[in-house]
Amino acid sequence: xNRESVQSSMIASLGYDANISTLEVEFNSGAVWQYYDxxxxxYYDLMNSGSQGKFxxxxxxxxxxxxxxx
Numbered sequence: 001x002n003r004e005s006v007q008s009s010m011i012a013s014l015g016y017d018a019n020i021s022t023l024e025v026e027f028n029s030g031a032v033w034q035y036y037d038x039x040x041x042x043y044y045d046l047m048n049s050g051s052q053g054k055f056x057x058x059x060x061x062x063x064x065x066x067x068x069x070x
Contacts, residue, residue, distance in 0.1 A: 010053035032070030
């Protein structure tokens with residue numbers, strides 16, 4: 001999945017596959033996680049958030065099924 005770099009103290013890049021509603025997050029640690037059944041609107045809200053880390057913790061972490069993929 002293609003990811004776009006972001007300016008965040010926690011997140012290095014974000015990607016989204018609308019065909020399978022999957023969000024991919026690369027953390028600054030190098031770990032890559034996928035979050036499943038994430039609405040596209042949540043991805044856009046995350047990308048446009050003033051703090052992607054805060055948005056991630058408030059709206060994504062623990063809200064969707066997830067798996068570490070890298």
